[in-house]
Amino acid sequence: MSAQHKIGSGFGHDSTADDVLAGIDLTGKLAIVTGGYSGLGLETTKALAKAGAHVVVPARRPDAARDVLGELAEVDELDLGSLESVKAFAERFLASGRSVDIVIDNAAIMASPETRVGPGWEAQFATNHLGHFALVNRLWPAIAAGGGARVVSVSSTGHRRSDIRWDDLEFRLGYDKWEAYGQAKTANVLFAVQLDALGKDSGVRAFALHPGGILTPLQRHLDKQEMVDFGWIDEDGNPLNPAFKSPEQGAATQVWAATSPQLEGLGGVFLEDCEVAEVSTDDAPGVRPYAIDPASAERLWTVSAQLTGVNAFG
Numbered sequence: 341m342s343a344q345h346k347i348g349s350g351f352g353h354d355s356t357a358d359d360v361l362a363g364i365d366l367t368g369k370l371a372i373v374t375g376g377y378s379g380l381g382l383e384t385t386k387a388l389a390k391a392g393a394h395v396v397v398p399a400r401r402p403d404a405a406r407d408v409l410g411e412l413a414e415v416d417e418l419d420l421g422s423l424e425s426v427k428a429f430a431e432r433f434l435a436s437g438r439s440v441d442i443v444i445d446n447a448a449i450m451a452s453p454e455t456r457v458g459p460g461w462e463a464q465f466a467t468n469h470l471g472h473f474a475l476v477n478r479l480w481p482a483i484a485a486g487g488g489a490r491v492v493s494v495s496s497t498g499h500r501r502s503d504i505r506w507d508d509l510e511f512r513l514g515y516d517k518w519e520a521y522g523q524a525k526t527a528n529v530l531f532a533v534q535l536d537a538l539g540k541d542s543g544v545r546a547f548a549l550h551p552g553g554i555l556t557p558l559q560r561h562l563d564k565q566e567m568v569d570f571g572w573i574d575e576d577g578n579p580l581n582p583a584f585k586s587p588e589q590g591a592a593t594q595v596w597a598a599t600s601p602q603l604e605g606l607g608g609v610f611l612e613d614c615e616v617a618e619v620s621t622d623d624a625p626g627v628r629p630y631a632i633d634p635a636s637a638e639r640l641w642t643v644s645a646q647l648t649g650v651n652a653f654g
Contacts, residue, residue: 343609344619344632349602351614353552356588357387360596360614367392370440371598372433372479374398374420374472375447376413377405380494380551383591384444385413388598393442398429398475400447420447420471421457423648430478439485442598444492445472445528454515461647462510464520469527473644476535480652487543491535492597495528495548495610495631502526503630504640526631527640529610534637536608538653545607547597548631552585552613608632 351360371388375381376397385395389412398418399405405415416432419425448468455463461470476483476491483489501522505511511520532548539546596614597603610617610627620626630636645651 342619343606343616344627345616346618347602347606347616349596349600349615351592351596353583353585353613354589355592355596355614356586357383357591357595358390358588360592360600361387361391364599364601365392366599369393369442370396370438371442371444372396372398372440373413373444373446374418374475376444377408377415380587380590380594381444381446382408383587384446384594385409387591387595388442389413391599396433418475420467420475421463423458423471423474423650426471426474427478430475433479434482438482439489440479440482441486441489442492443476443479443483443489444494444594444598445476446492446494446594447472448494448524450498451517451521453517454511460510462515462520464517464524465509465527468524469531470644470648472528473531474648474650477645477648477650477652484539484542484544489544490598490603491532491539491544491546492594493528493532493535493546493548494551494594495525495532496550497612497625498522499525499529499550499631500628503628504530504636506639509643526628527644529627529631530633530637530640531644532610533608533632533634534641537634537637538641540607545603547603547607547609547611549593549597549611550617551590551593553583 371393373385376385389395395413397405397413398416400419402415402417418429457463457466498521502519505523529548532546536546593611593614597611618626
């Protein structure tokens with residue numbers, strides 16, 4: 341029987357990261373938050389640090405991250421689009437001898453112009469999925485060390501735009517920025533499904549989620565007219581969509597995924613609005629069946645390991 345059903349968390353769309361952390365003491369816990377210095381990542385870092393966690397923020401622009409975070413978090417350098425950078429960060433961290441309690445794969449790019457990174461990979465798939473895949477696999481000794489860590493993969497409803505394009509992962513036959521984003525976000529969910537299957541015997545559980553619609557720097561590749569046409573903002577740049585969340589609300593589901601005792605014994609499921617989502621095949625909220633398919637998750641893991649040359653379970 342699938343665990344992909346609501347559990348009655350008592351939280352919802354308007355809950356904030358502070359709300360879901362009420363009464364939770366993270367003193368002595370170490371959390372790694374990619375992209376933890378802007379948008380949802382910044383609110384996530386703030387909330388975890390406020391609850392007592394030591395937060396490590398690997399950043400493509402570490403100086404900018406330090407300017408934003410000050411003493412709030414430990415900053416190191418990481419470019420998810422470079423396997424060499426991922427390896428270097430992981431080696432530095434592992435050399436510190438510390439274990440990891442929480443990993444939040446939060447950094448992402450969305451609907452970017454066609455860009456190639458590494459050996460010619462499509463940038464959204466490479467950055468949003470492959471970089472995080474390599475990072476978690478390289479950090480696995482530290483993640484598994486404590487016997488109770490959680491890995492949180494930040495996806496979105498964007499996963500509804502595309503399943504994995506098994507015959508053209510890299511969009512060699514024509515690029516569509518929204519399909520590429522959709523594929524990357526589906527990959528984020530399938531990654532959590534398979535990581536949970538592989539890691540739960542070590543006490544590590546994994547979750548994927550939709551944080552909600554939020555206006556953050558994630559939209560930097562969209563022009564204003566595109567967001568007006570979507571009904572996100574008006575001509576003056578003011579938010580229009582009543583379903584959109586504040587950054588504090590947007591960070592709540594990933595913080596809940598990383599810390600909530602309500603999720604004990606669960607894993608490999610897709611969350612939204614601080615709740616386990618239902619499976620959806622229509623316009624209703626929820627997760628598409630293809631994004632939580634165990635066979636697809638295993639297949640994507642194998643492909644990702646081949647592409648990156650990294651597999652902690654191989």
